[in-house]
Amino acid sequence: MHGTIDSLYRYPVKGLTPEPLDRVALEAGRAFPADRLFALAKPTGAYDAENFVPLSKREYFVLLNTDRLAGLAARYDPENRTMRVTVQGHPVLEADFGTAEGRAEFVELYARVADLPDGVRPVLAEQPGYNFTDNANDGPRMMNTISLINRASIRDLEQRIGRELDPLRFRANVYLEGLEPWAERQWIGRELRLGGSGGSGGVTVRVVEETERCAATEVDPTTARRDVPVVRLLHENYGHEIMGVFAEVLSGGELAVGDTVSVGDEEAA
Amino acid sequence: MSDDETVVVSARRMLTADVCEFELRRADGALFEPAEPGAHITVHTPSGEARSYSLTADVSDRSRRVIAVRRDENGRGGSRSMVDEVHDGDTLVISPARNAFELVEAPSYLLVAAGIGITPIRAMLIELLRRGVTDVRLVYLSRSRDETPYLEEMEEMEEIAELIEPTAAGAERSITLHHRTLHGALDWWPLLETPGERHLYVCGPEPLQNELRALTMHWRPSRVHMEDFAGVSAFGEISLPFEVDWQPTGARIPVTSDQTMLAALEGAGIDVDSSCGSGTCGTCRLRLVEGEADHRDVVLTESERVHFVMPCVSRALSDRLVVAPSAVAPQ
Numbered sequence: 150m151h152g153t154i155d156s157l158y159r160y161p162v163k164g165l166t167p168e169p170l171d172r173v174a175l176e177a178g179r180a181f182p183a184d185r186l187f188a189l190a191k192p193t194g195a196y197d198a199e200n201f202v203p204l205s206k207r208e209y210f211v212l213l214n215t216d217r218l219a220g221l222a223a224r225y226d227p228e229n230r231t232m233r234v235t236v237q238g239h240p241v242l243e244a245d246f247g248t249a250e251g252r253a254e255f256v257e258l259y260a261r262v263a264d265l266p267d268g269v270r271p272v273l274a275e276q277p278g279y280n281f282t283d284n285a286n287d288g289p290r291m292m293n294t295i296s297l298i299n300r301a302s303i304r305d306l307e308q309r310i311g312r313e314l315d316p317l318r319f320r321a322n323v324y325l326e327g328l329e330p331w332a333e334r335q336w337i338g339r340e341l342r343l344g345g346s347g348g349s350g351g352v353t354v355r356v357v358e359e360t361e362r363c364a365a366t367e368v369d370p371t372t373a374r375r376d377v378p379v380v381r382l383l384h385e386n387y388g389h390e391i392m393g394v395f396a397e398v399l400s401g402g403e404l405a406v407g408d409t410v411s412v413g414d415e416e417a418a
Numbered sequence: 419m420s421d422d423e424t425v426v427v428s429a430r431r432m433l434t435a436d437v438c439e440f441e442l443r444r445a446d447g448a449l450f451e452p453a454e455p456g457a458h459i460t461v462h463t464p465s466g467e468a469r470s471y472s473l474t475a476d477v478s479d480r481s482r483r484v485i486a487v488r489r490d491e492n493g494r495g496g497s498r499s500m501v502d503e504v505h506d507g508d509t510l511v512i513s514p515a516r517n518a519f520e521l522v523e524a525p526s527y528l529l530v531a532a533g534i535g536i537t538p539i540r541a542m543l544i545e546l547l548r549r550g551v552t553d554v555r556l557v558y559l560s561r562s563r564d565e566t567p568y569l570e571e572m573e574e575m576e577e578i579a580e581l582i583e584p585t586a587a588g589a590e591r592s593i594t595l596h597h598r599t600l601h602g603a604l605d606w607w608p609l610l611e612t613p614g615e616r617h618l619y620v621c622g623p624e625p626l627q628n629e630l631r632a633l634t635m636h637w638r639p640s641r642v643h644m645e646d647f648a649g650v651s652a653f654g655e656i657s658l659p660f661e662v663d664w665q666p667t668g669a670r671i672p673v674t675s676d677q678t679m680l681a682a683l684e685g686a687g688i689d690v691d692s693s694c695g696s697g698t699c700g701t702c703r704l705r706l707v708e709g710e711a712d713h714r715d716v717v718l719t720e721s722e723r724v725h726f727v728m729p730c731v732s733r734a735l736s737d738r739l740v741v742a743p744s745a746v747a748p749q
Contacts, residue, residue: 207684221635236634237633241611262636264638264639363694363699364695364696372632380695381696383698390694390699
């Protein structure tokens with residue numbers, strides 16, 4: 150079965166908006182680069198920068214609890230460590246994450262967005278070598294996976310519920326086109342070959358787990374409104390709450406939008 | 419409804435070609451209950467349809483209720499019957515005033531009205547000027563001068579506002595009348611870029627509300643006010659406030675209509691493990707000690723629902739629920 154890479158995204162701050170990429174270089178055994186590098190931790194919660202342990206997503210400001218996060222477009226430049234935030238294209242913040250002032254301005258903005266009491270701000274969480282994916286709670290192996298979505302499965306759900314769903318509700322790194330709906334449910338333990346047709350080498354990944362969805366998917370990424378009970382509709386239509394898979398990178402290389410995707414033979418996990 | 423009152427139309431006047439103002443007084447000559455700016459009444463119109471209209475004059479004058487009705491040619495007939503059939507001296511039945519658009523105390527206000535949306539905003543402006551608030555800005559949008567209810571009054575206030583000396587730096591009292599056919603689209607960003615301590619009140623059609631909501635994502639949501647269907651969840655379910663008692667400590671926690679029981683418990687410092695937030699995974703299950711739950715999850719069986727509740731989606735049918743961690747075996 151063959152498909153193509155429809156789009157590539159990273160989410161530099163957990164819970165904040167996606168950044169589209171034309172291409173990305175993946176390394177074996179590593180997560181998507183600059184993905185969930187930061188998180189906005191709850192100020193009175195369990196996050197302790199000095200004695201960090203992986204925490205539940207409830208300990209962070211995320212779409213699950215703060216739908217308005219989707220209403221501000223956040224763009225991070227890992228080279229210069231600068232964060233630009235815009236509202237409907239208008240700049241509202243340009244912060245240098247290399248300075249304490251820049252980081253303070255950033256959390257001040259999101260304190261307003263989350264409507265925290267005066268003087269209370271989120272904590273900008275960053276831990277060397279760690280990314281704040283929900284998977285990171287299941288150990289380093291799962292933390293270093295990438296997420297994939299089959300767009301045909303979203304379309305199948307759209308048809309069943311009679312509503313359009315922005316694929317970005319599911320916040321994956323790699324979106325695939327040209328496959329049968331729900332083909333990915335047969336992929337656990339199998340290898341996928343992504344790219345490589347243009348001589349760029351491509352990437353081999355092994356699918357390790359399906360993605361159980363949460364109420365973050367209820368928020369429309371454009372309007373920032375909680376409008377469709379996606380998890381419940383998955384449950385009612387399919388008897389599961391799954392959309393997408395996680396895969397580990399076996400051999401690194403470059404991926405680009407438009408690259409082909411082929412699914413290897415079934416093999417043991 | 420038993421609270422409804424019979425009123426007499428003591429005056430009516432056309433404000434524009436299709437907007438009519440009605441002044442209503444109680445048939446028994448008594449005063450109305452106090453009302454707040456932003457409040458509305460429901461009118462039983464001659465067509466048989468019940469319609470809600472915002473109060474639009476000085477609400478501190480309890481001898482009358484004033485509303486303005488735009489005749490909607492393509493509506494179901496409620497507004498048409500008001501403008502075409504209700505005359506001076508006629509009687510109507512109206513509900514008590516209810517407020518879903520509360521004017522909060524703030525140092526600074528930006529009021530935005532479009533067309534007939536001026537009605538509650540005018541009541542707010544009158545109240546704010548009476549209170550002596552110095553930093554108030556009104557932006558009033560309409561298609562043309564002819565289609566602007568209260569045009570002359572607003573133009574007079576526009577002139578008066580300019581004469582008032584601002585008391586604080588940056589404070590201003592101003593009224594901007596913006597007629598789309600004359601001035602084109604309004605550039606909102608200069609008004610919204612720096613929220614400061616300002617509160618924004620918007621009354622207008624849904625596209626305007628959506629535009630301004632999108633342009634104020636960097637504001638505190640508690641400072642952006644739009645009249646909407648409060649208490650109806652995104653998924654069309656009615657959500658009323660209730661109370662939850664946390665049995666281990668006896669803490670009593672209010673759950674507002676726009677908040678989940680789980681969020682209220684977490685907000686009170688109670689640690690409830692949770693995951694999906696949509697009533698499907700079962701992680702946040704609590705023991706239901708007392709009260710009648712409105713179960714909205716898809717994980718609990720009918721028999722489990724007697725003893726357990728999922729606070730991420732479920733609410734209360736009774737005024738109060740008493741809950742406890744589910745690890746404690748049900749008695």
